[in-house]
Amino acid sequence: MGKKKKVKELESFMLNFLRKNSSYEVPEELLLQTAQHTGGQVKALKRALNRLIDSGAVLRNAKGELSLAKGGAAQAAKSEGLAGRISVNRHGTGFVSLEGYEEDVRIPSKKLGVALDRDIVRIRLQGANRSGRTEGKVLDVVERGKKYYVGTLARENKHAWVIEPDEKSAHTTFFVQPENTGGGQSGDKVIFKLLDWVHPRSLPEAVVTEVLGAKGTNKAEVLSILAENDMISSFTPEVEAWCDQIPLFPGEDEIARRRDIRDMLVFTIDPEDAKDFDDALSISKLDNGNYYLGVHIADVTYYLHPKTVLDDAAHERATSVYLVDRVIPMLPEKLSNGVCSLRPNEDKMTYSCFMEVTPDGEVRDYQIEETATHSKFRLTYEEAQEIIEGKNHPELSGPMEMLVKLTDRLTEKRFQENAIDFESPEPRFVLDKTGKPVDVIIKKRFKAHRLIEECMLLANRTVAEHVDQLRQKSGKKITQDTFPFFYRIHAEPDTERLQQVADHVRPAGIKFDVRKGKVDAKSINNVLEQVKGKSIEYTVNDLLLRSMAKAEYSPKNIGHFGLGFSHYAHFTSPIRRYPDVLVHRLLKSYTAGLPSYNFKNLLTYGEHCSERERAAVTAERDSIKLKQVEYLSTRIGQEFDGVVSGVTERGIYVLLKDIYCEGMVGMSDLDDDFYIYDKRRHCLTGRRKGRTYMLGNELKVRVVNTNLELRQIDFELA
Numbered sequence: 001m002g003k004k005k006k007v008k009e010l011e012s013f014m015l016n017f018l019r020k021n022s023s024y025e026v027p028e029e030l031l032l033q034t035a036q037h038t039g040g041q042v043k044a045l046k047r048a049l050n051r052l053i054d055s056g057a058v059l060r061n062a063k064g065e066l067s068l069a070k071g072g073a074a075q076a077a078k079s080e081g082l083a084g085r086i087s088v089n090r091h092g093t094g095f096v097s098l099e100g101y102e103e104d105v106r107i108p109s110k111k112l113g114v115a116l117d118r119d120i121v122r123i124r125l126q127g128a129n130r131s132g133r134t135e136g137k138v139l140d141v142v143e144r145g146k147k148y149y150v151g152t153l154a155r156e157n158k159h160a161w162v163i164e165p166d167e168k169s170a171h172t173t174f175f176v177q178p179e180n181t182g183g184g185q186s187g188d189k190v191i192f193k194l195l196d197w198v199h200p201r202s203l204p205e206a207v208v209t210e211v212l213g214a215k216g217t218n219k220a221e222v223l224s225i226l227a228e229n230d231m232i233s234s235f236t237p238e239v240e241a242w243c244d245q246i247p248l249f250p251g252e253d254e255i256a257r258r259r260d261i262r263d264m265l266v267f268t269i270d271p272e273d274a275k276d277f278d279d280a281l282s283i284s285k286l287d288n289g290n291y292y293l294g295v296h297i298a299d300v301t302y303y304l305h306p307k308t309v310l311d312d313a314a315h316e317r318a319t320s321v322y323l324v325d326r327v328i329p330m331l332p333e334k335l336s337n338g339v340c341s342l343r344p345n346e347d348k349m350t351y352s353c354f355m356e357v358t359p360d361g362e363v364r365d366y367q368i369e370e371t372a373t374h375s376k377f378r379l380t381y382e383e384a385q386e387i388i389e390g391k392n393h394p395e396l397s398g399p400m401e402m403l404v405k406l407t408d409r410l411t412e413k414r415f416q417e418n419a420i421d422f423e424s425p426e427p428r429f430v431l432d433k434t435g436k437p438v439d440v441i442i443k444k445r446f447k448a449h450r451l452i453e454e455c456m457l458l459a460n461r462t463v464a465e466h467v468d469q470l471r472q473k474s475g476k477k478i479t480q481d482t483f484p485f486f487y488r489i490h491a492e493p494d495t496e497r498l499q500q501v502a503d504h505v506r507p508a509g510i511k512f513d514v515r516k517g518k519v520d521a522k523s524i525n526n527v528l529e530q531v532k533g534k535s536i537e538y539t540v541n542d543l544l545l546r547s548m549a550k551a552e553y554s555p556k557n558i559g560h561f562g563l564g565f566s567h568y569a570h571f572t573s574p575i576r577r578y579p580d581v582l583v584h585r586l587l588k589s590y591t592a593g594l595p596s597y598n599f600k601n602l603l604t605y606g607e608h609c610s611e612r613e614r615a616a617v618t619a620e621r622d623s624i625k626l627k628q629v630e631y632l633s634t635r636i637g638q639e640f641d642g643v644v645s646g647v648t649e650r651g652i653y654v655l656l657k658d659i660y661c662e663g664m665v666g667m668s669d670l671d672d673d674f675y676i677y678d679k680r681r682h683c684l685t686g687r688r689k690g691r692t693y694m695l696g697n698e699l700k701v702r703v704v705n706t707n708l709e710l711r712q713i714d715f716e717l718a
Contacts, residue, residue, distance in 0.1 A: 010035060010048035016140040018058065018068045025065035082125070083142055088117040090167040096123055096136065105136045109171075113138040114197040114204070116170050118145025148191050149174075150227035152215050153208065155186040163192055163206055167709055168228050174206035182208030189213060189220035191227040210234070218435025221708070222323055225622045229615040231321060233328050239313045243334045246303055250349050254302075255372040261352070262374035265395060266296055268342055269452050272380045275337040276320070276329065278573045280350070280375050281455055283402050290364060291357045291406050295459035296373050298340040299349040300331070300574035301584045318612035320576035323623040324429055329576070336575050344378040351584055353459040353571070357406060361413040366462050368587060384448035404447070407454035414457075418521035419564040421528060422541055425660050429627045437631040440659040456572040457563065460488070463587060464557075464567035470590060480555070480599035483590060486582045486606070488570045490560040491549040492519045501547045504682045505540055508696035521564060536696040539645040539655060552610040553579050555602035579609050625711040628661040632713055633706040639718040644697040647684055649677040652693050654701050654715055663713030665701060670717070 013035055018026060028049070035045050049066075052058040059069050084096040086107065094107035094115060105123060107115075115121050120143040123136040151165035151174070161176040174192065184190050189212040197204035210232065212220040223233055255262075261282075268280045282294035304311055314330050321328040329336040342348050350373045356365040377396060379387075387393050387400045415421060423445075430439035467485040471478050495514055502512040505527070512527045524544060531537045548562065553570075560568040571587075574580035582597065582605060589596035597605070646653035651666040667675065673686030675693075683694035701715035 010045055011052055012139050014049060014052060015057065015068070018066060022068055025061065025063075025067045028060065028064045028066055031066055082136075083120060083122050085145065086115050086117070086119050086121050086138070088112065088115070088171045090171060092171045094138070096121060101134075103134065105134050107136055107138060111135075111137040113141070113200050115141055116144070116146070116149075116172075116194070116197075116204075119143065120145065144194065146194075146230050148193060148209070148227045148230055148232060149206070150189065150191050150212075150224045153181060153184045153186060153188045153190050153211075162203070163190065163208075166224060166228065173203055175203040176206050176208065180207040182211050184208055184211040187215055189215045189217075189224055191223075191232065216708075218325070221626060222325060222435070222623060225323065225619050225626065226321070226328060228622070229619045231317070231328065231615065231619065233326075235313060235332050236309070238309045240332060242308065242310045243332045246334065246339055248339055249347055250302075250372065254349065255347065258349070258370045258372045259352075260372050261294075261296075262347060262372055264294070264373070265399065266294070266373050266375050267377040267379060267396065267399075268344070268375055269379045269381060269384045269448060272382065275341060276327075276575045277342040277375075277378070278575045279452075279456065280342045280373060281399075281403070281452075283399050283406070285402060286356065289359065291359070291402060293355045293357055293406065293455065293458070294352055295355075295455055295572065296342070296350040296352045296371060297459075297572050297580075297584075298342055298575050299351045299370065299584070300335070300340050300581055301351075301588065302349045302370075303335060303339060304331070304581060306585075314578055314581065315608075318578040318609045319616045321616045321619050323620060324627050325431055325435055325623075330578060331575060340575050342373065342375050344375045347372060347374050351587075353462055355458060355462055357458070359405070359409065361406070361409045363458070363462055366466065368463060368466060368591070370588070381446050381448045384451070385446040388447055388451075403451055403455070407451045410454040410458060411450060414454075414564060415525070417564045420521050420524050420562050422545060422562075423528075423537075424541055424545070425538055427624060427628070427660050429631070431627075436634075437627045440628075440631060440661075442658070442660065460571050461565050461568055463571045463583065464565075464569040467569075467586070467590070468567055484555050484597065484599040484602055485557070485586060486569060486579055486597075486602050487554055487557045488551060488560060488568050488579070489554050489556070489558050490551040490562045491558060492561050493548045495519060497547040498524075501543050503680070504543060504695060507681050507683055507694045508536060510536075510540065519561075521561070534696075535643040535657065535698055538660070539643065539695065542645075550610075550614065552606065553613075554606040554610075555599050577609075578612075579605075622711065626708070628659075629706045629708055629711050629713055631659070632661060632663075632703050633708065636703050636706070639700055639702050642699060642701050642715075644693055644695055644699065647677070647682050647693060647695065649679075652684060654699065656701075661713060663701075663703070663715045665715045665717060669704075669715075 014031060017031060017034060032045050053060055056069055059067050082098050084098040086094045086096045088094045092109035092112065094112050095104040096107060097104050105125065107123065115138045119141050121138045122140045122142055123138050125134060125136045127135065129135050149165055149169045151163040151169060154162050154164060156162055159178060161178060161181050163174040163176060165174065182190065190208045191210040191212065192206040192208045195205040195207050212223045214220060226233055264282050266280045266282045268277045270277055278298050280296040284292045286292050304314060317330045320330045350371045352369050352371040354367045355363050357363055387396055388404055426443040428441045428443050429437040430441065432438050464487060467483050470483045474482060476482055498514045498519065502514045505512055510527060510530050513523055527540065531540045557567065559566045569583050570577055570579045571583050572580065574584055586596050640656045642654040642656045644652050645655040645662060651664050653662055653664050655662045673689050673691060675684040675686050677684055683692050685692045700718040702718040704716045705714040
C-alpha cells in the first residue's frame with residue numbers, strides 16, 4: 001500500500017475516533033495508541049495527525065489534548081467516503097445502496113470493519129472485481145441500523161458467554177459479560193443490544209435485554225421475528241404506570257362537551273378473535289331518500305397526549321403487529337382492548353364522520369365531530385353475513401339491508417373510477433397447546449368484509465377531501481404549511497416493472513398490454529379478470545402487487561393509485577395505527593383553529609411510520625412462513641398438488657394448492673434432463689427431452705426438507 005494511501009486511511013480513522021468521542025478532549029497518547037491497533041506505524045501516525053492539525057480539522061490544546069474543529073472536521077470526514085445503508089448476508093458479504101448508483105456496492109467480508117446489517121456506513125470505492133462489480137471498503141459506521149438483535153445464548157466456559165445470532169439478524173458472534181446475560185441459560189433464545197465493537201478482529205460486546213425461552217419453543221421463535229424487525233413485545237414499567245392512571249370510563253363533563261349519540265343504534269363488525277374495536281357504524285334513511293351514514297372511530301387522542309411516555313412508545317411502534325398466534329399492540333392492552341375499544345354496552349369517546357350519501361354513492365354533506373357513543377351490538381363477520389343472507393335480527397336487519405345497498409354501489413363506483421381489485425388468500429393456522437400448527441385453513445371472505453371496507457374507505461376519503469376544502473376556503477396563498485395533512489399515498493407503478501410482469505405471464509397465455517410511459521388501472525384489472533378462478537390466480541395477483549410501488553404516509557399528496565382516489569388518509573384505526581392518531585390531531589386542531597404539525601414535521605413522521613409499517617408487514621409474513629415451515633416439517637415425504645409460482649436459474653418455486661405454502665424445487669433435483677433457464681421467457685427447458693417448466697404449470701411435489709431458522713421449504717417432483 002502506498003504511503004499516501006496509508007496516511008489517508010489513518011487520517012480517516014483519527015477523525016472518526018474523535019467524532020465518536022466528541023463529548024470530551026482526547027489525550028494525544030490515547031489516540032495514537034488506539035490507532036496503532038489498525039496496523040499504523042508510529043511515524044505514519046504522527047504524520048497523519050500533524051496533517052490534520054495543520055489543515056485545521058483537529059485542534060490541540062496546551063495539555064496535548066485533541067478535539068475536532070467545528071466545520072472543518074465534518075467537511076474532511078465527508079470527503080473521505082460515500083454514505084449509504086448496508087445489507088449484510090449470512091456469509092458476511094455486504095452490499096451498500098448509494099444514491100445515484102444503479103447497482104449496490106459489494107463489500108467483501110474482510111472489509112466490513114465493524115459494520116452490521118442495516119447500519120448506515122461511509123465507504124471508499126476500490127474499483128471493480130473480476131466479474132466487473134464495484135467493490136468498496138467500510139470506513140466508518142455513521143449510525144447503527146438496529147436497536148435489537150436476536151440469537152442463541154451459549155456458555156463457552158466458566159467466565160465466558162457468547163451469542164450466536166440468527167442468520168436473519170447479524171453475521172458475527174457476540175460476546176457477553178456474565179453479569180449481562182439477563183439470567184438466560186445456555187440454549188436460550190435472547191433479544192440483545194450491541195454495547196460496543198472496538199475493532200473488527202475482536203468480537204462485538206452485547207447485553208441481553210430479554211430472555212425468550214429455549215430455542216425451538218413456539219414463544220421463542222415467534223418473538224425472535226419481532227427482534228429481527230427491531231420490535232419488542234413488552235412495554236416499559238413507566239408506560240404501564242401511565243396507563244394505570246387512565247380511568248376506564250369517561251366522565252359526564254366530557255360527555256356533555258361532545259355530541260351525545262348514545263341513544264343512536266351503533267354496532268361493530270369485527271373478526272371473532274378481535275378485542276381492539278376501532279370502528280362502529282350507524283345508518284338511517286333521510287326524508288330526501290339519501291343515507292345518513294355514521295362511521296364512529298375510537299377517540300384515542302382524548303387519552304393519548306403528545307410529549308408523554310405513552311405517546312413516545314406509540315410513536316416508536318407506529319403500528320400494531322398481527323402475528324399468527326398473538327397481537328403486539330401499538331398501545332398497552334388497557335387502552336387497546338379496554339379504555340379505547342368500542343366494546344358493546346359501554347360509553348365510549350369517539351370521533352365520528354357523518355356523511356349524507358345519495359343512493360348513487362355521492363357524498364352530499366358531512367360533519368366530523370367528537371362524539372360519545374354506546375355500541376348496542378358486537379357482531380362477528382360470520383354473524384353479520386348471516387343477517388345479510390336473510391337471518392332475521394329485530395334491530396339490525398333493516399340497517400344491514402341499507403348498508404348492503406349503499407356499499408354495493410360504492411364498490412361498483414370505485415371500480416368504474418379505476419380502483420384495482422386485488423385478492424390474496426389469507427391462511428389461518430389451527431394451533432395445538434404448544435403453538436404448533438396442526439391444520440391450515442384459508443380465511444373465508446364474506447360480503448360483510450367488503451361492507452366494512454367500503455364504509456371505512458368513504459370516511460377516509462371524506463376527511464382528506466375536507467382538509468383540501470379548508471385550504472380552498474382559507475383565502476390564503478396555498479403553501480406547504482396551509483393546513484398540512486398526513487396522507488396515505490400510492491404512486492403509479494413503474495412501467496418497466498409492469499413490463500417484466502407482462503413478460504412473465506405471457507408464456508402462460510395471459511395478455512397484458514403495458515403501454516410505454518402510461519399506466520392504466522383498467523389493463524391491470526383485465527389481467528386479474530383473466531386469471532380469476534384459475535390455479536394461477538394468486539400467483540399473478542402477487543406478481544402484480546410486488547411490481548407496484550408501496551403505499552406510504554406523507555404530507556405530499558399524490559393521490560392513491562390502487563384505490564383510484566385523488567385524496568385519501570387513514571382516519572379509521574387509531575388504536576392500531578399512529579398515522580390515524582396524527583390525522584385525528586390535525587383535524588381537531590383545524591376545527592379549534594389552533595396550530596398543529598407543520599409540513600416538515602409530517603415528512604419526518606411519514607418516513608418513520610412508513611418504515612415501521614414495512615417492518616410490521618415483514619414480521620407478519622415471516623410469522624406465517626414460520627408456521628408453514630413448522631406445518632410441513634411434520635410432513636416430510638408427503639405429496640401435495642401445486643402450481644409453478646416462479647422460475648429462476650436456481651430452480652422452480654411451487655405454491656401448494658389449498659394451504660398456500662411456497663417452496664422450491666432446486667435445479668439439482670430436476671435430474672431427468674439438463675435444464676436451461678430462458679431469461680426472456682421465464683422458463684426452464686430440458687435440453688434433450690424439451691420439457692418446459694413455466695409459470696402456471698400444475699404439478700405434484702414431495703416435501704424433502706425444511707429449515708426453520710431460514711424459513712425455507714424444499715420440494716422434489718413426485
